[in-house]
Amino acid sequence: MVIIIKHLPHSPTKSKWSFPDDFKFGVATAAYQIEGGWNADGKGVNVWDHLTHTNPNFTIDNSNGDIACDSYHKWQEDVQMLKNLGVDFYRFSLSWTRILPQGFSSEINTAGVQYYSNLIDELIANGIEPCVTLFHWDSPQMFSSFGGYYNPIFVDLFANYARIAFKLFGDRVKTWITFNEPKVVCQDYNEFVGLINEVYPNGVIEYLCTHNLLKAHAEAYHIYNNEFRAKQNGKIGITLNFEWSEPASTKPEDLEAAEQRRQFEFGLFANPVVYGNYPKIVIERVAHKSKQEGFPDSRLPKFTQAEQLKIKGTYDFIGLNHYNSWLVKASPEQPIGEPSYVKDVGTERFVDLSWEDTEWNGKIAPFGLRNSLQWIKTRYKNPLILITENGYPDKTGTLKDDRRISFLQKYLNATLQAIHQDQVNVKAYTVWTLMDNFEWAQGFTIKFGLYHVDFTNDERTRTAKKSVEYYGSVIKDRVV
Ligand code: GAL
Numbered sequence: 001m002v003i004i005i006k007h008l009p010h011s012p013t014k015s016k017w018s019f020p021d022d023f024k025f026g027v028a029t030a031a032y033q034i035e036g037g038w039n040a041d042g043k044g045v046n047v048w049d050h051l052t053h054t055n056p057n058f059t060i061d062n063s064n065g066d067i068a069c070d071s072y073h074k075w076q077e078d079v080q081m082l083k084n085l086g087v088d089f090y091r092f093s094l095s096w097t098r099i100l101p102q103g104f105s106s107e108i109n110t111a112g113v114q115y116y117s118n119l120i121d122e123l124i125a126n127g128i129e130p131c132v133t134l135f136h137w138d139s140p141q142m143f144s145s146f147g148g149y150y151n152p153i154f155v156d157l158f159a160n161y162a163r164i165a166f167k168l169f170g171d172r173v174k175t176w177i178t179f180n181e182p183k184v185v186c187q188d189y190n191e192f193v194g195l196i197n198e199v200y201p202n203g204v205i206e207y208l209c210t211h212n213l214l215k216a217h218a219e220a221y222h223i224y225n226n227e228f229r230a231k232q233n234g235k236i237g238i239t240l241n242f243e244w245s246e247p248a249s250t251k252p253e254d255l256e257a258a259e260q261r262r263q264f265e266f267g268l269f270a271n272p273v274v275y276g277n278y279p280k281i282v283i284e285r286v287a288h289k290s291k292q293e294g295f296p297d298s299r300l301p302k303f304t305q306a307e308q309l310k311i312k313g314t315y316d317f318i319g320l321n322h323y324n325s326w327l328v329k330a331s332p333e334q335p336i337g338e339p340s341y342v343k344d345v346g347t348e349r350f351v352d353l354s355w356e357d358t359e360w361n362g363k364i365a366p367f368g369l370r371n372s373l374q375w376i377k378t379r380y381k382n383p384l385i386l387i388t389e390n391g392y393p394d395k396t397g398t399l400k401d402d403r404r405i406s407f408l409q410k411y412l413n414a415t416l417q418a419i420h421q422d423q424v425n426v427k428a429y430t431v432w433t434l435m436d437n438f439e440w441a442q443g444f445t446i447k448f449g450l451y452h453v454d455f456t457n458d459e460r461t462r463t464a465k466k467s468v469e470y471y472g473s474v475i476k477d478r479v480v
Contacts, residue, residue, distance in 0.1 A: 018478045023428065025471075027433060029090075029093075029433055030138075031094060034437045035068060036072050037073065041111035043101060044142070046095065047138060047148070060443055065438040067460070069453050087128060089128060090128050091131040092119070102142050103139070103140025104142075104157070105161060113168055135180060151212070155216045159216060174233065176236040176237075178236065179213055179238050180239045180388075181240065182214070182240070203340045238269070240270055243322075246328065246371070254328065259281075270318065272303065272311050276312030286344050293337075293339050319385075320376065320387050322389070329347065333346060362393070366413065369387075369415065373426055374422045376424075377423075382425055385426040390431065391431050400466050401465045409470075412429065436452055
């Protein structure tokens, strides 16, 4: 089935609406990107510690997150920065191996627990709600010896870790995110996962990873639901990344191509969580290609009936990370050969050269955020949506970050349009990120922060950029 989404106009830059009273503003970070203290006080090694230590060339500046922003020591300062911004909530992630050094729940590191407990208390004391991501890519290195994400045992290991986190912090944490961007872990970071596991994933193991992470998400949801919800009364969901696919033309095949991409990229994860199974088009295409490739069964694993029932409806909200948009058109199928997710997705994407550039990899196309929100509303029964990341990258880290301000203004405006014109149930916006930090393979060369961090100084001095004032005023005045 092809559903046609109308091409919405680019957002104007003056806001004629304001954010409703129950709409919340926040900023996000992730443990490996800011904490440092990579082996402090009993923390165990995670895949990023291992990867950057054994393959320093993996990052373009040969850097790693050993110290990063040193938030392991400077968390009180971080909370003051948040307070200065006036945010309603702070989204951060737990480092699994800081709490469970080997990854297994047999050994708990009390110093690690204390670190997060202090941070949570300090946030609450300053009127800031903690929003916690359980998994933002830094899984225990120990698991790599038995295949990490590809081993179905990952489901139980994650579930046990989640239970411990709910038990330790759930009295104070009321918003939980199980996984951050599972697509990046399973489909995009091929090279990274390959380096860790000494194999390169292909169209088989990319789906195995997807399958395990989805099941792990569902398990954690049910643990929260059955063992903690009544007492703790919080919400739990998953954060998915969505790069908007806009049809390159009104030709039926391009409309279909754009929808195919959305289903493979977002639906692959959202559809099971909402409806219990992979999108029809994904099931059919992978089965068809697998057959042509000579596989006896589809490379896409099947959920049993019981698993479908278990995974269906495992969300209180859908977390949306949105950065980028593309034009998509139909393209001839690639020849049968090495199976791959990319070939399964098919289609061709490119950018509209008239869209304004960011300073790294991406274009400024705020209509993509609005369309993503509207698409999620239509496809997934008008769920509660939290925008859990959106932000602007530059290379200089300039304090006069007018381009970041202009970006935020446009995307906040698109959010307002989604609320007021499209009646999307979106209740939060989160800027990536509080401060410049370790941007994965880009090391410290790409900066998304509202605060500048001086990485040449042992103090890791933080300085507010102009955007702090801007975002602070949006939060206070509730207009863009
Ligand atoms: C997201 C990721 C963040 C951050 C951001 C900017 O995909 O969740 O950790 O790196 O991209 O590139």
